[in-house]
Amino acid sequence: MSTYVHSETSLRSDFLDGMRAGVPVVVASAPFGILFGALAIDNGFTVFQTVLMSATIFAGASQMVGLDLFGQKVAPWLIVFSIFAVNFRHVLYSAAIGRRIRHWPTAKKVIAFFFLVDPQYAESERRIANGKDIGFGWYMGLGSLVYVFWILDSLVGAVFGQMISNTEMLGLDFLLPIYFLGLVMGFRNRPLFLPVVLASALGSVVAYQTVGSPWHVSIGALVGIAVAVLAPVKASVARRQ
Amino acid sequence: MSTTVAIILAGAVLTYLTRVGGHIVLSRFERIHPRVEAGLNAVPAAVLATLVAPAAYHGGPAEIAALVVAGLVALGVSGMMTMFLAGAAVLILLRQLLG
Numbered sequence: 494m495s496t497y498v499h500s501e502t503s504l505r506s507d508f509l510d511g512m513r514a515g516v517p518v519v520v521a522s523a524p525f526g527i528l529f530g531a532l533a534i535d536n537g538f539t540v541f542q543t544v545l546m547s548a549t550i551f552a553g554a555s556q557m558v559g560l561d562l563f564g565q566k567v568a569p570w571l572i573v574f575s576i577f578a579v580n581f582r583h584v585l586y587s588a589a590i591g592r593r594i595r596h597w598p599t600a601k602k603v604i605a606f607f608f609l610v611d612p613q614y615a616e617s618e619r620r621i622a623n624g625k626d627i628g629f630g631w632y633m634g635l636g637s638l639v640y641v642f643w644i645l646d647s648l649v650g651a652v653f654g655q656m657i658s659n660t661e662m663l664g665l666d667f668l669l670p671i672y673f674l675g676l677v678m679g680f681r682n683r684p685l686f687l688p689v690v691l692a693s694a695l696g697s698v699v700a701y702q703t704v705g706s707p708w709h710v711s712i713g714a715l716v717g718i719a720v721a722v723l724a725p726v727k728a729s730v731a732r733r734q
Numbered sequence: 735m736s737t738t739v740a741i742i743l744a745g746a747v748l749t750y751l752t753r754v755g756g757h758i759v760l761s762r763f764e765r766i767h768p769r770v771e772a773g774l775n776a777v778p779a780a781v782l783a784t785l786v787a788p789a790a791y792h793g794g795p796a797e798i799a800a801l802v803v804a805g806l807v808a809l810g811v812s813g814m815m816t817m818f819l820a821g822a823a824v825l826i827l828l829r830q831l832l833g
Contacts, residue, residue: 517815542736546745550742576745585756589775602757607750674782675821689783710784710785714777726769
């Protein structure tokens with residue numbers, strides 16, 4: 494790829510490309526944004542606090558966990574810590590994406606890392622796997638679309654949430670695992686895919702049953718990553734070819 | 735400032751630190767060891783699997799069937815949307831039938 498500064502037209506077309514990649518993400522996350530808004534009101538948040546949480550934390554699963562604990566009147570520091578624990582996986586995304594955007598100016602990196610949510614990370618890795626660069630334009634096209642809709646979904650959920658009477662029949666509570674499974678399957682051509690996924694799955698279920706949520710995410714992921722780290726290096730290189 | 739707003743803002747600061755921290759720590763190293771690289775390559779599938787497995791473990795027939803169908807569709811179709819809609823359709827249909 495050329496390292497020349499992109500012209501304004503190509504920046505715009507990259508931005509539009511990024512937005513296009515964000516459309517399925519927006520569609521898939523909308524039910525959760527709306528559900529979050531409705532649950533936030535249910536747990537005693539104001540509309541302002543609901544929107545503030547989506548706009549500043551911008552991480553669905555941790556926002557749900559935070560709400561849940563808030564409703565249980567848990568100590569504030571524990572709520573903050575749980576949000577941190579659920580989002581700790583972003584350290585790993587940051588390290589992985591940081592390798593790809595190392596050459597960006599610091600100001601752009603400072604902005605970009607704010608938008609590094611699960612689908613942002615997954616779509617970026619998918620684009621790299623397809624042999625394309627992730628430029629600031631593409632990255633922000635994707636990130637800003639997902640961000641704006643996440644806030645709007647929360648607002649819609651907060652205002653109209655009480656109208657959803659039977660969320661279970663609509664399957665709202667189980668759309669997230671289906672979506673995450675789709676993201677998992679997107680990585681199936683990577684070296685050691687099956688052993689890593691099986692180890693993580695097993696580790697997370699055991700952790701869920703013993704230590705409990707939200708630690709199953711970090712523990713399960715570490716088990717899967719340990720398998721990849723400890724596997725013979727040659728085997729993983731050979732498989733990549 | 736209310737306690738709720740303080741909790742939200744503290745959660746936001748820590749969340750941002752996780753998103754910027756991995757890069758700040760890793761960029762201190764000139765070369766990346768192959769095993770570290772193998773570990774980093776395994777990150778997305780490893781993390782995302784932990785968000786699926788306990789849900790599958792605790793799911794009933796409708797939930798398991800939805801994941802199986804979605805997984806099979808994902809093997810044949812590259813886009814996310816088809817597999818997602820297929821899984822959602824199976825889930826809603828079976829919940830109506832079984833529920």
